[in-house]
Amino acid sequence: MDSKYSVSNIASIAPKMDSRVLKAYKKLGFTVTIDPSVNYGGCFNAHSRSIILRFENETIYHELGHFLAFVAGNVDRTSDFAAVYNSEKSKFTGINRSYATQNSSEYFAESVLEYVTSPSTLKRQRPKTYAAIVAALNKITDERIQRVMDIYGPFWS
Numbered sequence: 001m002d003s004k005y006s007v008s009n010i011a012s013i014a015p016k017m018d019s020r021v022l023k024a025y026k027k028l029g030f031t032v033t034i035d036p037s038v039n040y041g042g043c044f045n046a047h048s049r050s051i052i053l054r055f056e057n058e059t060i061y062h063e064l065g066h067f068l069a070f071v072a073g074n075v076d077r078t079s080d081f082a083a084v085y086n087s088e089k090s091k092f093t094g095i096n097r098s099y100a101t102q103n104s105s106e107y108f109a110e111s112v113l114e115y116v117t118s119p120s121t122l123k124r125q126r127p128k129t130y131a132a133i134v135a136a137l138n139k140i141t142d143e144r145i146q147r148v149m150d151i152y153g154p155f156w157s
Contacts, residue, residue: 004035007056014060016116020140021064024071027145029156032060044109046070049156058113065112069105071148072136076108081132088126108132 007013010032011022030049034056042059043052044066051063069076085104092101092110100110107129114122115133123130 002036004033004037007032007034010060013056014064017061017064018116018137018140020137021068021071024140024145024148025064025067028071028149030067044070046152047155058117061113061116062109065109066105068112068133068136068140069108071144072139073144075132075136075139076105081108084128084132088129091126093125 010025010030011017013032014022028049030051032051032053034053036054038052038054041054042063044063045051046067051060051067053059053063066076075081082104085107089101089107092107094100094110094114096110100106111122111126111129112133115130119130122133
């Protein structure tokens with residue numbers, strides 16, 4: 001089995017991700033580790049400021065979806081997004097349907113993957129979800145990044 005390794009430049013494995021997300025990821029000191037020994041595709045952990053992936057693949061966009069939701073203010077858990085989730089989850093057609101639609105957080109993350117890899121399809125099939133992702137991306141400002149650092153920095157030290 002291959003050994004695990006760290007990815008120093010997240011853009012190298014997530015080249016299609018919105019630059020605001022990549023900038024925030026780097027600025028907040030988050031890391032990416034590829035570990036073929038894990039028994040899951042990927043895991044985002046805000047407490048340890050990390051993403052662990054089994055392989056370098058498009059799962060990075062799903063995990064960065066969790067990161068986006070976190071930095072934008074846990075937008076995947078708001079009542080506004082719950083309404084979007086409840087109205088459009090039945091229209092989700094991805095291969096991970098049961099996993100992606102089990103709750104609003106996984107739905108948001110899987111929708112971010114689709115936003116990155118097939119934005120026109122997402123916009124056409126689930127326009128409210130598309131708009132929610134755009135709104136979350138628009139919240140990623142230098143001020144927001146600093147606010148996240150101010151709030152969570154003491155826990156990360």
